[in-house]
Amino acid sequence: MTAVISAVKLSKWYGNVLGLNDVSLEIEAGITGLLGPNGAGKSTFMKLATGQLKPNIGTVAIHGRRTWNAPDLFRTVGFCPEPDAFYEDVTGFEFVAGLLRFYGFPKKEIGERAERALDIVDLAKDKDRLVRGYSRGMRQRVKFAQAIAHDPEVIILDEPLSGLDPLGKRKLIKLIKGFKDEGRTVLFSSHVLPEIEALTSRVVLVHQGKVLAEGDVPYIRELIEAHPHMISVRSSDPRRLAARFVGDPAVLKMTFGADGRTLVVETRNRDHLFAGLTAAVVEAGIEVEEISSPDDNLQAVFEYLVGK
């Protein structure tokens, strides 16, 4: 398969701040997720890929054409930006139709395309309301509508699911999956692994401006599983609980919380630890009030991967 979006030794910095560092990437047709915590460089990559920024070093191209100052290229590219920014004094229809004018479609077709795009994102009923009065979810959807209204072959979506309710998310996920079946290329970013998992198995991990890993979701899961997890257990008798885990090969470290009721366990095998906790409750009658995982977030996994 040939790459639709390709980056070669791509670097971008803002003054002294490094946005992207020596990234080489090939994105093929289908759905690819850019996964990384906030500030990882996902948006910078997307801005470079959509010609909003000029690389300091390296190149980024769509279908072999560099994206900086290449307006014709954007006839076949749709972009949904992350910021909640709009021309506020227009209606949803005027917003989408107004931007469709820039593709040279006849007036009638502009209206039809705008109507269709708004219908796809369930905004047909609200199309004549000012964008200023839209809810966060509606604003996110109209932003998505403008990205797809011209039927682009390449769709780049920066955090497209943020601000949507669960139903809205499900609909959008279904829609994006449909683009894959139509042979289009979708690149989207998220800092939430389950969102990426729901859309694709092809993931690029980005952190601190670098590509940490590329692969499918099971591989990423494996990386995450290898990461030592912190489990915090608040119970009536943390010392007795700790005694049960002494010598357990799955437990790397145990500490007591300052409140005298919390035991923090570091483990490489969460399932094994949870089984042990269940046994402690059932067999030893230790009352467990709360179980939480203080580092169960992507940032912790990335820090672990970087430090590895």
Next chain:
Amino acid sequence: MTVRSAAREVFGFFFVLGRRTGRTRTFALLGLIPVALAVVARVFLRGRSGDMAAVSTEILMVFFLQFYIIILALFYGTSIAAEEVENRTLVYLITRPVPKPAIVLGKFAAYTALMGGMTALGLAASFFILNAARVGDPALWAAFFRYLGVLVLGILAYTAFFAFLGTVLKRAIILGLVFGFGWETAIQYFPGSTQRFSIVHYLKSLLPYRPGSGGGRGVALLLFRLEPTAPLLAVLALVGITAAFLALTCVLFRAKEHLSED
């Protein structure tokens, strides 16, 4: 899309959008101040046509030429690039098949059309209220269109200059204020060719007034050092200023990365 056809589409989008903004409503109201002044003058100067003609000239010279078109051009001109960056809406334009110069040219055309409309409305209303007795006089109409032409040329030149400032600088308004109400005013009192380094010099050179030709105190002050440029040269200079700053703005806007604060 060619630059021309894309600029036409940008014009259409921003002409509609521009009419709806609070800024346009505010400036349209501001443009009605001379109309109110004209009504007041008409009531108090009833039957004194010479005095009314003087008031009419004062309104044109002091309000429209020295204040209104400058403030309009400053806010609309600097916003051509800056508002898109500040509002983070530029992404919607530059990820379309639209050459960047077409964004500048289309917005420039849309905003100057809006400013021209607001100015023409205020000028026509105040001018004809004060000169109602002579409305059948062709010379009056000729004078009106001459004034209007001068103001439109002023809007074009100032807007192009401020568009350039807005593309180069992040906080262009302050420098624009210094230029529009500092430099442009102060330089008029300098003798010799120094005056030619201002836009207002060429605008005043196109007006039918000369020092000592009448008008109120304001007009006398504005004209007392004027060493006019020939009308044709003045028009060419204004067109040249407009074209040069627009071209510079287009080149810069295309070459520059437009980074928002975040």
